[in-house]
Amino acid sequence: MPQFSAKSWFRSGSNWFFAPARMARLYPPPPNRPILWSKARRILVIKLDEIGDFLLVAPFLRGLRRAAPDAHLTLVVKPALLNLAETCPYVNRVLVYDGQTKGLSAWQLRRQWRAWRLARGALQRPRADIAVLPRWGEDAYNATYLAAMARPEAIVAYSESTTPGRRIMNAGFDRLLSHAVSPGAPAHEVEHHARLLREFGGEPDAGSLELWLTEQDRVRARMALPHQGPFVAIAPGARDELRRWPAGQFTELAAWLQKEHQLTPVVLGETADPGIGGAIDLRGRTTLREAGAVLECCRLFVGNDSGLKHLAAAARIPVVELSGFRTGGDPNHNHSPARFGAWAVPTRILQPSPGPGQLAVTEISLAAVQAACTALLTPP
Numbered sequence: 001m002p003q004f005s006a007k008s009w010f011r012s013g014s015n016w017f018f019a020p021a022r023m024a025r026l027y028p029p030p031p032n033r034p035i036l037w038s039k040a041r042r043i044l045v046i047k048l049d050e051i052g053d054f055l056l057v058a059p060f061l062r063g064l065r066r067a068a069p070d071a072h073l074t075l076v077v078k079p080a081l082l083n084l085a086e087t088c089p090y091v092n093r094v095l096v097y098d099g100q101t102k103g104l105s106a107w108q109l110r111r112q113w114r115a116w117r118l119a120r121g122a123l124q125r126p127r128a129d130i131a132v133l134p135r136w137g138e139d140a141y142n143a144t145y146l147a148a149m150a151r152p153e154a155i156v157a158y159s160e161s162t163t164p165g166r167r168i169m170n171a172g173f174d175r176l177l178s179h180a181v182s183p184g185a186p187a188h189e190v191e192h193h194a195r196l197l198r199e200f201g202g203e204p205d206a207g208s209l210e211l212w213l214t215e216q217d218r219v220r221a222r223m224a225l226p227h228q229g230p231f232v233a234i235a236p237g238a239r240d241e242l243r244r245w246p247a248g249q250f251t252e253l254a255a256w257l258q259k260e261h262q263l264t265p266v267v268l269g270e271t272a273d274p275g276i277g278g279a280i281d282l283r284g285r286t287t288l289r290e291a292g293a294v295l296e297c298c299r300l301f302v303g304n305d306s307g308l309k310h311l312a313a314a315a316r317i318p319v320v321e322l323s324g325f326r327t328g329g330d331p332n333h334n335h336s337p338a339r340f341g342a343w344a345v346p347t348r349i350l351q352p353s354p355g356p357g358q359l360a361v362t363e364i365s366l367a368a369v370q371a372a373c374t375a376l377l378t379p380p
Contacts, residue, residue, distance in 0.1 A: 037067035044128035048141035051307025060193035063205030087212035119149030133157035136192035209314035221293030232263040235303030237273030242359035247274035324361030348372035
């Protein structure tokens with residue numbers, strides 16, 4: 001008799017509650033009839049990704065509001081991003097959905113129960129005409145299930161079955177979509193969002209990112225900085241260790257920037273991120289919006305491939321990105337600067353040369369980073 005495996009059981013779709021094909025029988029998508037943003041009365045936007053992903057959706061939200069000026073827009077984000085989203089001027093309502101759990105059974109049961117409660121409550125009062133998932137990459141955040149449970153008239157997203165790099169758990173997700181958009185050619189995430197907007201009658205918007213700051217955010221940022229500057233923002237952290245340039249290199253860089261360019265280093269990030277001696281230490285001491293306000297006071301950002309890089313781009317300051325992703329790699333990869341580079345600001349992206357392994361940020365030399373900083377700090 002074959003041995004029972006919980007992992008294979010979930011992946012095989014034996015559990016009716018989680019298999020997309022079977023869930024589609026409970027919430028069958030409507031016929032693939034033409035839709036237009038401008039005709040919708042209520043639009044649901046589900047964006048459950050990380051900091052950088054959310055910041056890159058600002059042009060899409062701006063364009064969507066222009067395409068549907070009278071529609072009621074509801075935006076759903078993860079709890080950690082509420083601070084950024086709650087001041088967005090393009091939406092009428094912001095809700096949070098927490099899909100973060102640990103363990104296989106918890107991953108499946110708890111997040112589905114939370115999705116069910118939110119969808120059957122706030123997301124169906126009233127029900128949306130269109131639910132849209134503005135992300136080209138795989139849905140690792142339960143957004144497709146949440147949209148299906150909300151039972152809108154139409155569900156719009158990039159196809160899960162034809163886009164490269166999809167997970168086994170996402171097999172069959174297209175059955176929950178009424179309008180599955182083909183992936184198209186490799187592009188930056190902002191451009192993917194613009195294409196999704198254009199598919200249904202919207203004006204493509206691939207303009208600059210935005211920060212929706214309050215005056216209180218800016219006041220607190222000024223209070224956190226001991227003098228008028230000039231400042232350089234440094235972000236030595238990243239979610240993955242393989243994306244973190246050595247902390248000692250950042251310390252040397254900070255001292256060099258202070259000596260050669262008379263810039264006071266300001267360290268941003270989480271409390272657990274590496275510190276830098278002699279710098280203004282704001283790790284874990286700001287909200288996301290306050291960190292954005294601090295970045296507005298800086299002349300330059302230097303950091304790893306992380307959400308703070310996009311926060312700096314939204315603050316519209318030059319960015320030096322230390323990317324561990326090797327040159328010549330797949331442009332569709334989640335770590336590729338071609339897809340997730342800093343958007344619409346002067347940028348220098350430093351990458352290791354082709355070689356073994358996808359991520360090798362430690363191969364970037366201090367001299368190369370110094371040269372990139374000087375290039376962005378020197379007037380044309």
